[in-house]
Amino acid sequence: MKIEQNHIQDTNKKDLTSHQEHFDFLSNSLTKKGVDVNKIISKLQDFQVAIPSWALGAGGTRFGRFSFYGEPSSLEQKIQDVGVLHTLTQTAGAVSLHIPWDIPQDYNAIKEIASGLDIKFDAVNSNTFQDQANAKESYKYGSLSNVSQAVRQQAIQHNLDVINIGNKLGSKSLTVWLADGSCFPGQTNFQTALQNTESSLKEIYKDLPTDWSMLIEYKPYEPNFYSTVIQDWGTSFMLANACGEKAFSLVDLGHHLPNSNIEQIVSILMSKAKLGGFHFNDSKYGDDDLTVGSIKPYALFLIFNELVYGMENNPANPDLAWMIDASHNVKDPLEDLIQSLEAIQEAYAKALLIDQNKLKQAQLNHDVVKCQEILQNAYRTDVRPLLEKARLERGGALSPINTYRALDVRNELIKERGRNTVATGL
Numbered sequence: 001m002k003i004e005q006n007h008i009q010d011t012n013k014k015d016l017t018s019h020q021e022h023f024d025f026l027s028n029s030l031t032k033k034g035v036d037v038n039k040i041i042s043k044l045q046d047f048q049v050a051i052p053s054w055a056l057g058a059g060g061t062r063f064g065r066f067s068f069y070g071e072p073s074s075l076e077q078k079i080q081d082v083g084v085l086h087t088l089t090q091t092a093g094a095v096s097l098h099i100p101w102d103i104p105q106d107y108n109a110i111k112e113i114a115s116g117l118d119i120k121f122d123a124v125n126s127n128t129f130q131d132q133a134n135a136k137e138s139y140k141y142g143s144l145s146n147v148s149q150a151v152r153q154q155a156i157q158h159n160l161d162v163i164n165i166g167n168k169l170g171s172k173s174l175t176v177w178l179a180d181g182s183c184f185p186g187q188t189n190f191q192t193a194l195q196n197t198e199s200s201l202k203e204i205y206k207d208l209p210t211d212w213s214m215l216i217e218y219k220p221y222e223p224n225f226y227s228t229v230i231q232d233w234g235t236s237f238m239l240a241n242a243c244g245e246k247a248f249s250l251v252d253l254g255h256h257l258p259n260s261n262i263e264q265i266v267s268i269l270m271s272k273a274k275l276g277g278f279h280f281n282d283s284k285y286g287d288d289d290l291t292v293g294s295i296k297p298y299a300l301f302l303i304f305n306e307l308v309y310g311m312e313n314n315p316a317n318p319d320l321a322w323m324i325d326a327s328h329n330v331k332d333p334l335e336d337l338i339q340s341l342e343a344i345q346e347a348y349a350k351a352l353l354i355d356q357n358k359l360k361q362a363q364l365n366h367d368v369v370k371c372q373e374i375l376q377n378a379y380r381t382d383v384r385p386l387l388e389k390a391r392l393e394r395g396g397a398l399s400p401i402n403t404y405r406a407l408d409v410r411n412e413l414i415k416e417r418g419r420n421t422v423a424t425g426l
């Protein structure tokens with residue numbers, strides 16, 4: 001399934017006039033306020049978010065999984081699905097693979113499919129949270145933190161294998177997320193678990209290619225429910241510092257306890273040049289993996305405000321690896337990802353509207369009301385015409401969701417792949 005440009009142009013036609021009216025109105029009012037509209041559009045066009053291979057099929061919960069028909073059952077098909085998203089939205093120009101779920105059979109063929117769709121290989125993700133068939137050692141009681149040297153060695157070697165696979169595809173970073181922890185008080189020794197994790201990460205880091213980075217993700221609980229070895233940004237930051245200058249923290253929105261001030265975490269990590277990766281999703285209670293911006297869009301905007309500030313003011317912080325980390329049980333995964341991409345771009349565009357100089361002045365004057373007005377005026381601006389313009393100029397769809405439905409993409413995929421396919425790893 002490949003979406004042809006002329007089909008997108010055809011479906012765009014009927015909405016072009018109304019888009020132009022909305023865009024002109026917004027563009028005029030922003031220009032009057034001193035906003036460089038073209039600069040914002042070009043920033044939106046440059047902002048590319050990686051799609052993780054596991055978000056392309058129905059994710060399920062620990063209670064059940066409800067398949068979505070026409071799911072991609074091979075790596076080739078997963079990349080084709082990312083191609084559908086990228087063609088429509090022009091903002092999903094990368095894929096993030098999960099090993100061992102996505103080990104390529106034919107590297108050249110995979111690279112060719114991806115480059116034909118203008119898709120890059122972003123961070124590769126290792127998996128030591130489940131046992132693989134024929135594995136000698138089990139991760140039931142932890143992987144990089146395990147008290148057994150043999151288990152730790154197997155987990156280290158797996159991460160090195162993942163780097164090797166990513167290297168052949170052109171990836172430049174490894175994301176390590178550990179499920180390691182404990183379910184009951186007394187089950188593990190906290191200090192030993194952390195020490196083992198640090199030693200194991202250093203072993204992996206030693207063999208990291210020079211132009212690679214290692215992204216260390218954290219999470220407070222789940223699948224372990226009493227303790228997690230890398231539970232918070234402080235632990236991740238400490239481990240990244242222990243490893244060296246190519247190791248960074250990775251913030252996943254869902255990996256925080258309720259009401260955590262994630263924007264402040266982002267800000268501190270960037271000021272220390274240690275924020276390397278960012279995973280988008282949304283949640284009401286925990287790591288709910290819901291559509292980006294579906295529950296707390298204002299929090300997302302505040303986080304983007306700090307990201308934008310950091311990208312402008314912390315040149316030592318590296319370019320971030322952006323990825324959607326979500327998994328869906330009730331929506332068409334592609335439609336859900338389109339909604340997430342739209343929410344990300346919207347929050348980014350609104351954050352770009354914040355007049356940082358005026359905000360700084362208001363802060364210096366302790367004008368608390370003015371500070372809030374500046375943020376909320378940006379937040380309340382309907383920036384969707386800017387997103388449309390950014391897509392339109394790149395050949396994308398004015399409304400990706402409407403075009404996806406008008407072209408009947410899901411039914412085309414079902415015709416191609418059948419109803420009973422299951423995405424590998426899910």
Ligand SMILES: [Mn+2]
Binds near residue numbers: 177217252279325
């Ligand atoms: Mn994540």
